[in-house]
Amino acid sequence: MTKPAGVDRRRWLQRALALAGGLALSACDRIAQSDRVNSTLDVAEGWTQHVQRLLLGRQALAREYSESDISEEFRANGTTNPDTDEYNHLAQDHFAKWRLTVGGLVQRPLSLSLADLRRMPARTQITRHDCVEGWSCIGKWTGTRLSALLNLVQVKPGAKYLAFYCADTLELALDGTGQYYESIDLIDAMHPQTILAYDMNDRPLPVAHGAPLRLRLERQLGYKMAKYIMRIDAIENFSGLGRGKGGYWEDRGYQWYAGI
């Protein structure tokens, strides 16, 4: 009862190949999960940020487009409706009762209504929105210049960042995090195109795109542009926020500097 040697050899070869393939794949996965490997890869984010800041300076403007370039379909990503009792209550009368709280390391904490914001220095811009997923859409945005708001509240010397707290919870995690938040530094906050948008394509910002107020940060990716903003704090570091990385998506592995 001897089997032909060829069959055995073939079966052995198949097994060896499957084993080698499996080992290679699991080795890859183990490397990709290692903390040390990931923190090494993270150094590239610092290089990107430094080189881009050097090339762009504080003032270089993102490209602006004409009315005819505006996308017919502008996709909404992340939360498209916070749908909490509190938010629904505010949305009912077109956010007449909504207030934006500005606090943290500022000389003059403020609480502003949508009407207050609409009376402040504004900017309108037609810009391209680049999602981290890879797609792009062009939209027209009108909003309060963030620099004007900061001049009003007067940021204290120790402050380095602005934190944006939002009305939406993307995913309620066991550690209590999951509320959307984002942060930007004061260089980006003072950029002329950085606005708190209340209008999109000449109409009040739709719920899917972050009503009543969303951030526009034109030189970075979409996930930096917090929607459904409820509160803005000037802060020194990220230690008191979420899991400490400076944003909802940053806490989940995405880069804080999203210029690429």
Next chain:
Amino acid sequence: MTLDRALAGGRVAVYRHPLIVRITHWINALSLLLLLMSGLQILNAHPALYWGETSRFSRPLIVFGSGDGPAFPAWITLPGWQDLASGRRWHFFFAWLFVVNGFTYAVYALTSGRIRWTLLPSGAQIRHIGRSVFEHLRLRFPHGEEARQYNVLQKLTYLAVLFGLLPLIALSGLTMSPGLDARLHFLTAVFGGRQSARTVHFITATTLVMFLLIHIAAVLAAGPLTEMRSIVTGWFVIKPDRRES
């Protein structure tokens, strides 16, 4: 310039690849492999390509898979599970390595005369390009003195990859950056828009994969041992030309 070592049986070892070429070759190979795998991970987040500045979702140029959810299988992506954040982390780290490595090679190759001596085809080679194509199709590779230098098809392919495809993939990648776009509007214009640049990035990557397959097939056909020895140790062994001996 040429260092030859006589070996047994009339073979001659020629010092073909200096250390810097061997090192940059392997860093480039590793970077390209990881960039390709992490690039497919990133593409999985929105597996559709468009032409122009924006994504007209109703009119994509190419849709992979169903267009929703991962289109490329786990074994070809890095990491091997769906994770856009990690894919980006790998991609941008090796993009830096790829660019710095490429610059190092380019500066060396342009200043040392390597381009002129090893990659620019001679007049005679250009004239006999037809015969070279014919010989290649018959899988006949040069021996003896002829094997000292790259043949004309090799030279033209390497030039196209080094100074065409590799810069193109770096530039089309950089064009997608919303940060750099604020400074480099002209690049976006050259590619015909950000989404066009994304499409060009993918097509260039695909072309590089085809080059890689041919490159590896050529190494296997020409003698994997000799070829690997030369790109690892620098020494390329020439067998005596049978037609001469």
